[in-house]
Amino acid sequence: MEKNQITQAFNRIVKNKFNVYNSLFLSLPYPKVNHIGMLIPLLYEVGKKGLEQGKDPEEIMDTFFVSHTDMTTDEEKIDFMLRVIQYVERQVVLYDSVEDSAFSELTAYQNDLSLKDYINASKNKHQRNKVLNKLSDFSVRIVFTAHPTQFYPPSVLDIIARLRKYIRKNSIDDIDITLQQLGLTSFINKKKPTPLEEARNVIYFLTHVYYDSVGELYHEIKRNLPADTFHNPNMIQLGFWPGGDRDGNPFVTFETTLAVANELRMSLMKQYHHDLTDLKQKLTFSGVEEIITELSEAVYKAMFDSTKTVAYDKIIDPLHQVSELLKANYNSLYLEQVERLTDKVHIFKIHFAALDIRQNHIVHQKAVENVLRQNGLIRQSITELSPDALLDILVRKNLNAGLDSFNDPVVKDTVINITQLKEIQHKNGEEGCNRYIISHAEDIYSVLFVYALLRWYAWNDEPVQMDIIPLFESIDGMANSGQIMRQLFKIPEYRKHITNRKEEQTIMLGFSDGTKDGGYLQANWSIFKTKENLSEVCDEYGIKAIFFDGRGGPPARGGGKTHRFYAAQSNKIANHAIQLTIQGQTISSKYGTRFQFIHNSEQLLTAGLANSLYATENEISEKNRALIEELALISYEKYTALKNHPVFVPYLERKSTLKYYGQTNIGSRPTKRGNGEKLDLEDLRAIPFVGSWSQLRQNVPGYYGIGSALNKLAERGRLEDLKRLFAEVPFFRALIENSMVSLIKSNFNLTRYILKDKQYKAFWEILFKEYELSEKMVLEISGYKSLMEEEPVSKSSIAIREEIVLPLLIIQQTALQKIEKNSALKEDYEKIVMRSLYGNINASRNSA
Numbered sequence: 001m002e003k004n005q006i007t008q009a010f011n012r013i014v015k016n017k018f019n020v021y022n023s024l025f026l027s028l029p030y031p032k033v034n035h036i037g038m039l040i041p042l043l044y045e046v047g048k049k050g051l052e053q054g055k056d057p058e059e060i061m062d063t064f065f066v067s068h069t070d071m072t073t074d075e076e077k078i079d080f081m082l083r084v085i086q087y088v089e090r091q092v093v094l095y096d097s098v099e100d101s102a103f104s105e106l107t108a109y110q111n112d113l114s115l116k117d118y119i120n121a122s123k124n125k126h127q128r129n130k131v132l133n134k135l136s137d138f139s140v141r142i143v144f145t146a147h148p149t150q151f152y153p154p155s156v157l158d159i160i161a162r163l164r165k166y167i168r169k170n171s172i173d174d175i176d177i178t179l180q181q182l183g184l185t186s187f188i189n190k191k192k193p194t195p196l197e198e199a200r201n202v203i204y205f206l207t208h209v210y211y212d213s214v215g216e217l218y219h220e221i222k223r224n225l226p227a228d229t230f231h232n233p234n235m236i237q238l239g240f241w242p243g244g245d246r247d248g249n250p251f252v253t254f255e256t257t258l259a260v261a262n263e264l265r266m267s268l269m270k271q272y273h274h275d276l277t278d279l280k281q282k283l284t285f286s287g288v289e290e291i292i293t294e295l296s297e298a299v300y301k302a303m304f305d306s307t308k309t310v311a312y313d314k315i316i317d318p319l320h321q322v323s324e325l326l327k328a329n330y331n332s333l334y335l336e337q338v339e340r341l342t343d344k345v346h347i348f349k350i351h352f353a354a355l356d357i358r359q360n361h362i363v364h365q366k367a368v369e370n371v372l373r374q375n376g377l378i379r380q381s382i383t384e385l386s387p388d389a390l391l392d393i394l395v396r397k398n399l400n401a402g403l404d405s406f407n408d409p410v411v412k413d414t415v416i417n418i419t420q421l422k423e424i425q426h427k428n429g430e431e432g433c434n435r436y437i438i439s440h441a442e443d444i445y446s447v448l449f450v451y452a453l454l455r456w457y458a459w460n461d462e463p464v465q466m467d468i469i470p471l472f473e474s475i476d477g478m479a480n481s482g483q484i485m486r487q488l489f490k491i492p493e494y495r496k497h498i499t500n501r502k503e504e505q506t507i508m509l510g511f512s513d514g515t516k517d518g519g520y521l522q523a524n525w526s527i528f529k530t531k532e533n534l535s536e537v538c539d540e541y542g543i544k545a546i547f548f549d550g551r552g553g554p555p556a557r558g559g560g561k562t563h564r565f566y567a568a569q570s571n572k573i574a575n576h577a578i579q580l581t582i583q584g585q586t587i588s589s590k591y592g593t594r595f596q597f598i599h600n601s602e603q604l605l606t607a608g609l610a611n612s613l614y615a616t617e618n619e620i621s622e623k624n625r626a627l628i629e630e631l632a633l634i635s636y637e638k639y640t641a642l643k644n645h646p647v648f649v650p651y652l653e654r655k656s657t658l659k660y661y662g663q664t665n666i667g668s669r670p671t672k673r674g675n676g677e678k679l680d681l682e683d684l685r686a687i688p689f690v691g692s693w694s695q696l697r698q699n700v701p702g703y704y705g706i707g708s709a710l711n712k713l714a715e716r717g718r719l720e721d722l723k724r725l726f727a728e729v730p731f732f733r734a735l736i737e738n739s740m741v742s743l744i745k746s747n748f749n750l751t752r753y754i755l756k757d758k759q760y761k762a763f764w765e766i767l768f769k770e771y772e773l774s775e776k777m778v779l780e781i782s783g784y785k786s787l788m789e790e791e792p793v794s795k796s797s798i799a800i801r802e803e804i805v806l807p808l809l810i811i812q813q814t815a816l817q818k819i820e821k822n823s824a825l826k827e828d829y830e831k832i833v834m835r836s837l838y839g840n841i842n843a844s845r846n847s848a
Contacts, residue, residue, distance in 0.1 A: 003789075003790070003792045004792075005109075006109045006110075006792045006793060007792045007793075007796060009105075009106070009109050010106065010109075010792065010793050010796050010797075011796070013102045013105055013106070014098055014099050014102050014106070014796075014797070014800075015796065015800060017098050017102075017167070018094070018095050018098045018099075018800065021094055021098060021167070021175060021179075022091065022094060022095075024172075024175070024176060024179065025037070025090070025091065025094055025179050026038065026040065026041070026087075028179060028180060028183055036080075036083055036084065036087060037087065039068065039069070039084075040084060040087055040088070040091075040807055042064075042068055043064055043068075043084065043807045043810075044803065044806055044807050046060060046063065046064050046067075046068070047060050047064075047806055047807055047810045048806060050063065051747075051749040051750060051752075051810075052749065054749075054752060056752070056753030056756075056813075056817065057750070057753065057809075057810045057811075057813035057814040057817065058753075058813075058814045058817045058818065060810055060814075061077075061081075061810065061811070061814045065077055065080075074825055075825075078825065078828045078829070078832065081811045081814070081815070081832055082831070082832060082835060084807055084808065084811060085808055085811065085832070085835050085836050085839055086187075086835075088804060088805060088807060088808045088839045089187055089838060089839040089842065090179075090182050090183055090187075091804050092801070092804060092805070092839055092842050093156070093159075093160055093163070093182060093842075094163070094179065094182075095800060095801065095804060096160070096588075096589070096842075097160055097163040097164045097167055098167055099797060100164050100592065100593055100596070101164045101165075101167040101168045103593065103595055103596055103599070104595045104599075106793055107599055109793070110793070112599070112603060112606075113606055114602055114606070115135075115221055115224065115602055115605055115606060115609070116224045117606075118131060118606055118609050118610075118613075119131055119224060119225065119226075127613070128226070130612075130613065131609060131613070132225065132226075132230070134608070134609055134612050134613075135221070135225070135230070135232060135235070135605075135609070136230065136231075136232050137232065137576070138232075138235065138575075138576070138577065138605070138608050138609070138612075139232075139234045139235055139236070139237055139576075139577045139578075140235065140236055140237070140577070140578045140579075140601060140604045140605055140608070141237040141238070141239055141548070141577060141578070141579040141580075142236075142237070142238055142239065142580065142582050142591070142601065142604075143238075143239030143240070143241060143356065143548075143579065143580065143581045143582065144202045144205070144238070144239065144240055144241065144242070144353065144581075144582055144583070144587060145241040145242070145245065145581050145582070145583035152187065152201075152588070152842075153186075153187075153201075154200075154201065154204050155185060156182075156185060156187055157204060157208075157588075159178060159181060159182050159185060161208070162174075162178055163175065163178050163179075163182070164593065166178060187838060188835070188838060194251065194256075195242060195243050195249065195251050195252045195256045195260070196243065196256055196259050196260060196263070198242045198243075199240075199242035199243045199260045199263060199264075200263065201242075202240070202242055202587065203263060203264065203267050203352075205587060205588075205591070205592065206238070206264075206267065206352055206353060207267055207270070207271060209591070209592065209593065209594055209597055210238060210591075210597060211268075211271045211344070211348070211352075212594065213594045213597040213598055213601075214236050214238070214344070214347055214348075214597075214601075215340060215343055215344040215347065216594070216598065217236060217597075217598045217601055217602065218233065218235060218236060218343050218347060219340055219343060220598075221235070222343075231346075233343065233346035233347045234347075235605070236347065236601055236605075237354065238348075238352070238353035238354070239353060239354045239356055239435075239579075240260075240264065240352075240353035240354060240355050240356065241356055241358065241581070242260060243256050243257050243259070243260025243261070243263075243355065244257055244260065244355045244356050244357045244358065244433070245356070245357075245358040246357075246358065246359050246410075246413070246414065246417070247358050247359055247360045247439045248360065250409075250410055253413050253417075254413055254416040254417040254420055257355070257357070257417055257420070257424070258420055258423075258424065260355060261351075261355050261424045261427065261428055261432065261433060262306040262427070264351060264352040264353055264355065264428065264432070265302070265309070265350055265351060265352065265427060265428050265432070266302065266303055266304065266306065267352060268348055268350065268351070268352035269299050269300075269302045269303045269310070269350075270303050271344075272299050272315065272341075272344075272345070273296060273299045273300055273303055275341045275344070276292060276295060276296040276299060276341070277296065278337075279292055279334070279337065279338065279341070280292050280293060280296060282333075282334045282337070283322065283326075283334060283338075285325075285326075285329070285330050285333075287325055287329070288322055288325050288326065288330070291318050291321055291322055291325075292318075292322060294318070295314075295315065295318045295319075298310050298314065299315070309350070309427050310350065311350070312345070312349045312350050312429055315345050315350070316342065316345050316346065319338060319341060319342045319345060320342065322338055323335060323338050323339060323342065326338065349429050349431060349432070350427075350428055350429050350432065351428040351429050351431055351432030351433070354431055354432060354433065354434070354435065355424070355428070355432060355433045356433075356435045356436075356437055357417065357421070357433065357435065357436045357437065358436075358437040358438075358439060358471075359414050359436075359437075359438065359439065360438075360439045360440055361438050361439060361440045361441055361442070361445075361446040361449070362440070363410060363411055363414050364414070364438065364446070364449040364450055364453060365382070365445070365449055366408060366411045367406070367411050367414060367415050367449070367453055368382065368394070368449045368452060368453065369381060369382055370401060370405060370406055370407075370411065371399050371400070371401040371453075371456065372385075372393070372399070374401035374402075374405050375399050375400075375401065377393065377399075390445070391448070391491070393452070394445075394448040394449065394451065394452040395448065395451065395452070395491060395493040395494065396493065398455070398456065398460065398461070399452075399456055400456055400457070403415060403416060403419075415453065415457055418453050418454060418457045418458055419457045419458060421433060421454075421458050421466065422458050422459070422465075425465065430465055434465060434466050434467055435466065435467045435469055435506065436450055436454070436466050436467070436468050436469065437469045437471055437508055437548075438450055438468070438469065438470050438471055439471050439473070440471070440473060440474075440477070441470035441471055441472055441473075441477065441484070442474070442476070442477050442480070442484075443480075443484060444484055444487045444488050444491075446470055446484075447468050447470050447484075447488055447494070448488075448491075448494070450468050451464065451468055451494065451497065454466055454468075463497070463500045464497060464500075467501055467504070467506050468497075469506045469507065469508050469548060470484070470485075470507060470508065471508040471509070471510055471550065472507070472508070472509055472510065472530065473509075473510035473517070473550075474517045474518075475517050475518040475522065475523070475526055475636075478509065478526045478527065478529075478530040479526070479530075481507070481530055481533070481534060482530075482533040482534055482536075482537050485505070485507070485534060485537050485538070486537050486540075489537070489540075489541040489543065495541070498543055502544075503542065503543055503544055504543065504544045504546055504576075505538060505543050505544070505545060505546065506546040506547075506548050506579070507534055507545065507546070507547055507548065508547075508548040508549070508550055509527050509530060509531070509547060509548070509549055509550065510550040511523065511524070511527065511549060511550055511551050515690075515701050516684075516689055516690075516701065518636055518639065518640075519635055519636055519638070519639030519640070519701075519704060519705045520635070520639075520701060520702055520703060520704065520705065520706065520735075520739060520742075521631060521632050521635040521636070521705055521706055521709065521735065522632045522633070522635055522636035522639070522705070524735055525628055525629070525631075525632040526632070527549075528569075528570075528573075528731060531547055531569070531573045531574070532570060532572040532573055534547075534574075535572060535573050535574040536572070538574065539574075544574070544576050545574035545576070546574070546576055546577050546579065547573075547574065547577075547579065548579040548580070549579065549580040549581070550580075550581050551580045551581055551582075561734065561737070561738060562580065562604070563600075563603040563604055563606070563607040564607075564730075564734040564737070564738075565731070565734050566578050566604065566607035566608060566611065567606075567607040567610045567611060567618075567730065568618055568730035568731040568733070568734050569611050569618060569731070570618050570619060570620055570731070571611075571618060571619060573611075575608060575611045575612055577608075578604050578605075578607065578608050580604075618730055618731065620729055620731065624725055624728070624729055624732075627713075627718075627721060627722070627725055628725070628729075628732060630709075630713065631706075631709040631710065631713065632709075634705070634708060634709035634712050634713075635704075635705030635706055635708065635709040636705065637705075638704070638705040638708045638709065638770070639704050639705040642700075642704060642705075642766065642767075645763060645766070647759065647760060647763045648763075650759075651760055651763055652689075652692055654760070654820065655696070655751070655754060655760060655816070656692040656693070656695060656696050657691075657692055657695045657696075657812070657816070657833055657836075657837060658688055658689075658692040660830070660833050660834050660837060661687075661688040661691065661692070661837070689701070690702075691841065694745070694840075694841075695809075695812065695837065695840055696750070696751055697745065697746055697747040697748070697750045697751070697809065698746055698748065698751065698767055698771070699742040699743070699745055699746045700767060701742075702738075702739055702741070702742025702743075703739040703742045703743050703770075703771070703774045704767075704770055704774075705770070706736075706739055706774045706777070706778065707770050707771075707772075707773030707774030707775070707776065707777045707778075708770060708773060710722060710774075710777035710778070710780075710781060711773055711776075711777050714777070714780070719780070719781070722781045723781050723783070725781075726781045726782055736778050736781070736782060737782075737788070737790070737791075739774070739778060740778060740787040740788050741788065741794075741798075743771065743774060743775050743778070743787055744787040744788055744795065744798060745798060745802065746771055747802070747809075748767075748768050748771060750809055750810070750813060751764065751813065753813075753817070775787065805839065805840055808836050808839050808840055809836075809840065811832060811836060812832070812833055812836040812840070815829040815830070815832040815833045815836070816829075816833060819833070
């Protein structure tokens with residue numbers, strides 16, 4: 001379909017509909033301020049025009065108050081700004097609901113291929129068998145995290161779900177009253193959520209969306225496959241980090257981990273019981289009714305009591321028995337419904353989602369050092385031991401130290417958590433908690449420390465029933481990863497462990513910290529090369545490499561059009577599974593409804609299929625590799641120079657919302673690792689880092705260095721080579737098109753006032769120059785006339801969202817200006833900044 005036809009369709013089913021409902025929304029009464037709904041569009045027009053004229057946000061707001069209101073006191077103006085923020089937050093929800101309700105219709109206008117399309121497009125029996133064979137052992141694992149960018153309370157999520165339903169039905173009266181309810185319902189947490197509360201927020205989606213969606217997707221796949229015997233319940237797997245990810249979050253304790261594991265299992269039992277209750281009303285046949293009743297009663301007992309469990313075989317075996325009885329004696333009546341539940345049990349077993357454990361390498365080192373000290377093997381540090389002696393201890397010796405000997409509470413808690421892993425596996429099944437992820441893995445000891453602790457405190461002489469997953473995040477860590485894994489595979493004891501783990505080694509790569517460390521282009525190219533290298537290393541040892549990608553929402557953190565990246569992987573990269581983290585607004589924006597989940601999960605599956613079937617199209621010639629390598633190096637040098645600029649960190653501290661992330665009640669985790677008062681870029685987490693640039697509408701991590709790299713090669717007479725690279729190499733094209741998202745969401749007019757600040761003027765100009773150059777060069781090599789030219793729906797959506805949020809951004813920058821001037825009402829303006837974070841993040845949907 002032509003792009004203008006797609007745009008017309010978007011305008012009809014999203015933009016026009018939103019304008020109608022928005023006019024209704026803006027006319028709703030609001031406490032304390034009359035006609036606020038009429039003032040917001042006016043503020044947008046005044047703000048847009050003012051920024052284009054070079055006015056600063058504070059000046060724009062002063063002009064607005066004088067010309068369009070009778071407010072004179074600072075208190076009145078502050079109250080007004082806070083209420084505008086509240087209004088904008090709800091406008092965002094309204095727009096989300098309109099867009100989400102149109103999702104299924106919008107996808108019909110796009111060229112996304114379904115699994116059914118791939119199967120039907122098979123040219124011959126050989127190719128069809130190739131598709132079936134790939135599907136029979138391929139999997140997608142979507143791992144939900146609790147990172148602090150998803151914060152709608154369940155009450156608001158329920159309202160949003162109803163609003164979507166009413167919009168699909170075009171039920172004006174219901175929409176009207178729901179919008180009124182939305183206006184009077186609080187969006188924010190009165191206190192920081194606990195890790196258990198964060199877990200429950202994500203479990204909301206498991207129970208309300210994913211339980212039925214995963215089952216439906218799997219059923220449809222089976223229905224469209226010619227083979228009746230197809231069975232791959234691991235095709236769609238759900239992973240879970242809330243309550244298990246303790247890296248840098250001291251609030252996640254061993255009690256939390258156990259509580260979340262119980263919550264996951266009991267929530268699943270409630271879903272099973274609901275389905276069984278429905279079946280009980282239908283399966284009223286002799287010999288069948290008794291089986292279903294007994295199973296339902298057993299599951300009921302496990303719904304509320306964490307000490308009561310039902311083993312997987314005690315659920316699946318009775319369902320198989322019922323199926324056989326229905327086929328033999330009762331004309332297969334209701335057989336499909338029984339088989340659908342059976343599929344769900346095969347998929348979710350008794351864990352619902354697999355709870356991953358994650359901790360920082362340094363914590364494990366401290367734990368091991370304590371054990372070695374308690375056993376008289378060292379006085380203070382492991383550096384006292386030779387590498388061979390340390391290796392012998394870690395993989396062969398059986399040591400222990402009493403839990404009371406651990407003085408550091410975080411280290412002690414980490415060890416206690418390890419002692420309870422077997423208990424969690426006993427209750428939730430091994431698949432319920434069998435992955436241990438090590439942050440900041442930089443050497444073989446990152447893995448071996450965990451291997452030793454798992455042996456000493458959980459499995460003793462038994463085979464360790466955990467996948468040990470190193471997370472390579474830094475540019476140096478990725479560069480050394482191949483050598484690290486090769487060293488590990490040469491250790492007989494570790495190699496035997498891999499054999500016990502089905503000859504698979506999962507390796508995690510961090511897009512977020514990689515970009516923070518090396519810049520957008522270098523990080524993505526490094527990850528691509530690292531995957532190729534690690535695939536080769538694993539192949540050498542007969543090991544299946546599984547890559548687990550730590551992705552965030554925006555392009556700067558590996559987000560954007562994710563399936564494009566996977567479809568663009570080279571044939572040198574192992575393609576056994578796609579595993580990735582989903583977090584923040586991405587949970588609700590891409591996987592928040594049944595249709596969204598099914599569509600986006602299916603796109604990941606087709607990306608894996610495409611890579612297997614058409615991998616030769618993704619081959620990158622040596623000439624093109626050299627070109628990308630050169631671009632990555634130039635961009636890395638440009639980004640490194642920016643990071644090393646003396647005002648880089650002060651600029652973020654003084655001119656952005658960075659320090660306010662930790663003061664909001666969005667998430668339980670601190671914004672940086674470590675307890676030092678001074679801000680260190682190394683300790684700063686990627687979410688507040690990327691999010692702060694987004695709030696500024698500068699989006700530096702998503703493109704910085706690309707413009708300079710492309711321009712430098714163009715000046716050397718290689719512009720045509722760059723154009724061919726964009727046209728011929730899917731991976732490079734995906735990178736550039738994703739960077740366009742960061743560029744199109746930038747608005748340097750918002751912060752142009754910084755040019756008046758002598759300390760930061762030159763730094764702002766450096767950023768702006770690279771932004772302009774990046775936009776110019778990506779358009780030149782792509783041949784596009786405008787950014788995101790090939791994605792009219794996403795481009796139109798971004799334009800509407802940026803229009804909605806502009807008044808909020810102007811208010812936020814005004815408050816920051818007031819704070820910097822040490823206003824007597826500084827605390828009030830800080831409240832405005834913190835409140836504005838919520839709406840801005842939600843409007844962007846993938847800002848952090």
